[in-house]
Amino acid sequence: xxxxxxxxxxxxxxxxxDAWALLLLLKAAADQRIxxxxxxxxxxxxxxxxxxxxxxxxxxxxxERTEIPIFYGASQSVIPPIVPVDDSKYFHGRDGFGDILPLxxxxxxxxxxxxxxxxxxxxxxxxxxxxxxxxxxxxPLTNIALCYSMFGETFANAVKHIYLMGGNxxxxxxxxxxxEFNFYSDPEAAHxxxxxxxxxxxxxxxxxxxxxxxxxxxxxxxxxxxxxxxxMCAAIDIMNKVERAQWLxxxxxSWIPCDALIVAAFLFESALVKKKSSWHATVDLTxxxxxxxxxxxxxxxDKFPKNVEVIELLDADVxxxxxxxxxxxxxxxxxxxxxxxVEL
Numbered sequence: 192x193x194x195x196x197x198x199x200x201x202x203x204x205x206x207x208x209d210a211w212a213l214l215l216l217l218k219a220a221a222d223q224r225i226x227x228x229x230x231x232x233x234x235x236x237x238x239x240x241x242x243x244x245x246x247x248x249x250x251x252x253x254x255e256r257t258e259i260p261i262f263y264g265a266s267q268s269v270i271p272p273i274v275p276v277d278d279s280k281y282f283h284g285r286d287g288f289g290d291i292l293p294l295x296x297x298x299x300x301x302x303x304x305x306x307x308x309x310x311x312x313x314x315x316x317x318x319x320x321x322x323x324x325x326x327x328x329x330x331p332l333t334n335i336a337l338c339y340s341m342f343g344e345t346f347a348n349a350v351k352h353i354y355l356m357g358g359n360x361x362x363x364x365x366x367x368x369x370x371e372f373n374f375y376s377d378p379e380a381a382h383x384x385x386x387x388x389x390x391x392x393x394x395x396x397x398x399x400x401x402x403x404x405x406x407x408x409x410x411x412x413x414x415x416x417x418x419x420x421x422x423m424c425a426a427i428d429i430m431n432k433v434e435r436a437q438w439l440x441x442x443x444x445s446w447i448p449c450d451a452l453i454v455a456a457f458l459f460e461s462a463l464v465k466k467k468s469s470w471h472a473t474v475d476l477t478x479x480x481x482x483x484x485x486x487x488x489x490x491x492x493d494k495f496p497k498n499v500e501v502i503e504l505l506d507a508d509v510x511x512x513x514x515x516x517x518x519x520x521x522x523x524x525x526x527x528x529x530x531x532x533v534e535l
Contacts, residue, residue: 200229202230204373206288210250215513235267328354328356357372360470360501366482400447462509
């Protein structure tokens with residue numbers, strides 16, 4: 192399928208793994224694998240709207256791709272948080288980029304950030320390219336939920352596919368004991384998207400990103416790959432500073448760029464995804480399990496038709512090669528799987 196038939200919107204909340212998601216999509220667009228229509232921003236996740244947009248603009252500017260438009264979306268979740276999240280616990284820092292970069296006043300960003308609201312833009316893109324637009328959402332699902340609230344079935348019938356990073360399929364939380372950050376940041380929105388979508392939904396939940404199932408050494412990311420990649424891609428010089436500020440103080444042994452993983456799964460599913468399964472999924476909105484993704488383990492498909500595909504296992508070695516391709520260390524990305532071996 193040509194790039195003219197494969198349209199993509201990136202809906203994000205402006206953290207470092209969102210930046211990596213954008214980098215992969217920019218490379219795919221440059222290779223004419225996709226057409227990237229725009230970047231839409233949600234302000235109730237890693238940071239606020241302005242910081243999130245600024246971070247994505249930094250990547251576009253570093254990659255000399257400022258023709259890609261950015262759209263401000265929802266600034267808050269559908270309802271106020273029942274239990275406010277402690278900002279000090281935010282892995283991405285208050286600005287989404289580790290609070291390490293100087294605060295810029297770059298008025299050229301105004302040429303990239305559009306006056307049109309993200310929710311209106313998402314609906315417009317899907318209407319203009321009906322059944323040809325894939326939405327990749329790597330933050331809280333507020334913007335997508337509002338599309339359903341505002342445009343109803345007209346919007347639902349126009350979307351081709353939704354890929355999202357969020358939720359959990361084994362009850363493992365990273366924000367609460369049993370909820371993943373993106374879903375917990377706006378549980379009502381996540382519930383609405385799973386309930387109202389008519390298109391296929393592919394979900395990368397939190398558990399397949401954990402280092403016992405997906406391990407890329409943080410030293411490889413920051414030293415081996417980071418040094419060589421910075422010589423090829425100006426955006427990596429930014430990301431090296433940001434991710435050093437985030438990952439090293441936290442004593443993580445593994446690099447876990449969750450948002451980039453779902454983009455990679457969209458681009459290179461047959462090579463990267465080692466296991467996936469179909470389920471009916473919803474989101475709990477009450478009690479101690481608020482924000483947890485609930486799967487129908489009884490498989491009562493008559494009552495609860497399957498509505499999502501859940502990615503359960505990814506190949507870390509393949510993703511390392513995808514990351515190298517994304518920053519230009521390889522001119523062309525070709526995966527050949529022979530007897531379980533992956534060659535570039």
